[in-house]
Amino acid sequence: xxxxxxxxxxxxxxxxxxxxxxxxxxxxxxxxxxxxxxxxxxxxxxxxxxxxxxxxxxxxxxxxxxxxxxxxxxxxxxxxxxxxxxxxxxxxxxxxxxxxxxxxxxxxxxxxxxxxxxxxxxxxxxxxxxxxxxxxxxxxxxxxxx
Amino acid sequence: xxxxxxxxxxxxxxxxxxxxxxxxxxxxxxxxxxxxxxxxxxxxxxxxxxxxxxxxxxxxxxxxxxxxxxxxxxxxxxxxxxxxxxxxxxxxxxxxxxxxxxxxxxxxxxxxxxxxxxxxxxxxxxxxxxxxxxxxxxxxxxxxxxxxxxxxxxxxxxxxxxxxxxxxxxxxxxxxxxxxxxxxxxxxxxxxxxxxxxxxxxxxxxxxxxxxxxxxxxxxxxxxxxxxxxxxxxxxxxxxxxxxxxxxxxxxxxxxxxxxxxxxxxxxxx
Numbered sequence: 001x002x003x004x005x006x007x008x009x010x011x012x013x014x015x016x017x018x019x020x021x022x023x024x025x026x027x028x029x030x031x032x033x034x035x036x037x038x039x040x041x042x043x044x045x046x047x048x049x050x051x052x053x054x055x056x057x058x059x060x061x062x063x064x065x066x067x068x069x070x071x072x073x074x075x076x077x078x079x080x081x082x083x084x085x086x087x088x089x090x091x092x093x094x095x096x097x098x099x100x101x102x103x104x105x106x107x108x109x110x111x112x113x114x115x116x117x118x119x120x121x122x123x124x125x126x127x128x129x130x131x132x133x134x135x136x137x138x139x140x141x142x143x144x145x146x
Numbered sequence: 147x148x149x150x151x152x153x154x155x156x157x158x159x160x161x162x163x164x165x166x167x168x169x170x171x172x173x174x175x176x177x178x179x180x181x182x183x184x185x186x187x188x189x190x191x192x193x194x195x196x197x198x199x200x201x202x203x204x205x206x207x208x209x210x211x212x213x214x215x216x217x218x219x220x221x222x223x224x225x226x227x228x229x230x231x232x233x234x235x236x237x238x239x240x241x242x243x244x245x246x247x248x249x250x251x252x253x254x255x256x257x258x259x260x261x262x263x264x265x266x267x268x269x270x271x272x273x274x275x276x277x278x279x280x281x282x283x284x285x286x287x288x289x290x291x292x293x294x295x296x297x298x299x300x301x302x303x304x305x306x307x308x309x310x311x312x313x314x315x316x317x318x319x320x321x322x323x324x325x326x327x328x329x330x331x332x333x334x335x336x337x338x339x340x341x342x343x344x345x346x347x348x349x350x351x352x353x354x355x356x357x358x359x360x361x362x363x364x365x366x367x368x369x370x371x372x373x374x375x376x377x378x379x380x381x382x383x384x385x386x387x388x389x390x391x392x393x394x395x396x397x398x399x400x401x402x403x404x405x406x407x408x409x410x411x412x413x414x415x416x
Binding site for chain 2: 009010013014017018021022025026028029032033057058059060061062063071072073074075076077079081084087088091092093094095097098101102104105106108109110112113115116117119120123
């Protein structure tokens with residue numbers, strides 16, 4: 001493969017990584033700066049997915065001609081040492097995939113939990129805006145004190 | 147306004163700093179020239195019968211890592227997952243058990259028929275993903291997450307009455323979840339208990355025989371590879387995830403006034 005091609009692949013890869021940094025920054029902004037709880041929740045899921053994507057990306061490796069990248073699954077059920085060597089040669093890193101696998105499901109469970117909390121909050125306060133909730137809480141506390 | 151500006155500038159600064167660090171090689175070569183040594187070891191050993199004291203009997207390296215090599219990690223991650231589900235259920239505990247009388251007949255006939263066909267396909271894909279988890283990409287987590295879409299669809303399209311009419315109740319789903327979790331726990335200590343009973347060494351999360359312990363789960367059933375304990379883990383995880391998510395979806399899709407009733411009689415809410 002020509003050097004130019006490798007440089008191009010590296011450049012595109014770097015671009016992807018940087019765009020993920022942007023994604024992380026934007027979702028963090030959403031979590032911290034948005035007053036709406038539902039928007040916060042959406043930003044949080046974007047954050048989760050970005051981090052998962054980043055983890056998968058770190059387990060990837062440079063493609064070379066003649067190299068068929070494949071998931072870390074052995075297709076031959078009675079492998080010889082030669083098949084195993086080829087398998088290791090062609091596979092991407094399985095470890096980040098294993099981490100992300102559980103992270104996705106836990107993320108889903110946490111999202112469901114947060115959704116139920118937001119539902120509770122919206123029934124209590126008739127709003128999901130944290131600023132308004134803070135104001136109404138101050139009013140309640142003031143009333144009780146009086 | 148000033149706060150927003152400061153915050154934005156901070157974020158831009160963070161992006162620039164991370165970009166600089168990455169560009170100057172903070173993450174090593176990008177993309178990496180080759181995978182790490184530990185990954186090579188996992189890939190090399192997962193289905194290597196010549197190193198039978200370190201193999202997992204599963205050609206799927208990811209499933210092998212999740213349920214064998216790093217099984218304890220997964221156990222604790224599973225605990226976090228069920229903790230979150232349990233917390234969500236606790237918030238609406240009384241709704242779930244209260245009988246709900248809904249007269250809704252669901253959506254139109256066309257939507258119902260299409261959903262019936264799609265549901266069948268979803269469940270088939272889910273079962274295939276879970277039961278082949280030790281052979282092809284997939285597993286209990288993914289299968290369960292796919293399967294839980296089916297009841298969600300049914301709830302929306304056919305209405306809650308559909309579930310009530312078929313005696314698919316909260317307590318039954320909870321029982322499925324609890325039994326699956328118990329069996330999941332039992333699978334992880336089965337060889338330890340067996341070893342204790344017959345007086346040989348055994349370990350928690352033991353799948354195949356080790357140098358000091360010759361106990362192992364069956365690797366094949368007839369000529370079908372089972373991946374040792376992996377198929378049991380995948381199966382029970384599939385049932386537990388699917389039933390857990392179904393429980394939460396059932397609660398989240400309750401009627402508005404039922405959800406409101408839950409909050410009546412409580413304090414003001416702070």
